[in-house]
Amino acid sequence: MKKMQFNFNSTEPIYLQVAEQIEEAIFARTFSEGEQVPSTTEISKEFHINPATVLKGMNILVDANLIEKRRGVGMFVVPGAQGRIVEKRRNQFYDDYVKNLVSEARKLHITKPELAQLIERGFQAK
Template sequence: MQFDFDISEPIYLQVAEQIEDAIFTGAFPANNQIPSTTEISKQFHINPATVLKGMNILVNEGLLEKRRGMGTFVTIDGQKRVVEKRHSQFYENFVVDMIHEADKLKLGQDEVLKLIQRGYQHDND
């Protein structure tokens, strides 16, 4: 994990994003314990309340669960939930904007699909 103390994004959101990303990539697998609030706060010199606030976001989203006396664990469907969330965000943040821009440029669906295919081909060259 790496935190940027010089940007405007609050640290607790960075904590949530970094843990979510670790769940997404499988670094924190389903049903496994994640580092404690104390461990993260000591390692990165962050206030424990700030770390807890970030973790609680993920608990509320169903990605983490607290087990009394045991710690915090990734939920069984945590990774699936992250993938679903990111699919939705991808659609909302990129696809919808792309379609609006295509409409402004008077590009039809077939033309947009050709551009997307061209982008994939360019990446594979």
Template sequence: MQFNFNSTEPIYRQVADQIEEAIFTRTFAEGEQIPSTTEVSKEFHINPATVLKGMNILVDAQLIEKRRGVGMFVIAGAQARVVEKRRNQFYDDYVKKLVSEARKLHLTQAELSSLIERGFSEQ
């Protein structure tokens, strides 16, 4: 994990985002224990309450769960939930804007699909 202490994004949000990314990439597998609040706070010199606030975002999103006296664990199905969330964000952040711009250019759906296929083939 790496934190940008000069960022406008709060540290607790960075904690949540980085753990979510680790779940997405399967660095933290479903059923696996993640580093404790204490471990993260000591390693990165972050207030434990700040780390806990970030982790609680993921508890609320049903990506990790607290097991009293044992620690935090990745919930079964968490990776799929992250993928679904990111697909929805991709649609909202990119596809809607792409379609809007295509309409302004009077591109048909077929023309837009052709351009997308071209983009895939050039990669």
């Protein structure tokens, strides 16, 4: 089974950690589109997690159209899943960072060209 790690002391529920771990593996192409992901039973046995908890996490990914259930066969990464994750993360990046960056730049009276120069400087920094 591909490497997964769970923090049982975290305040984040285990089912969300399951969903995040599998999503991250799809994003990193550890699980390719069309490839089977570990079963609920495999994950629950290997990591000593209740199967219902694992299933709850996997269902988040089913609802997000990242994996699909094939009755009697298992769960598989759907075509386009990696691209959907990239798009979701780009939107999240915009919401979490870009909006705040522009807001703070306006407060500091940094112009758009000045901000672009600062961003360019950030890309050049090692």
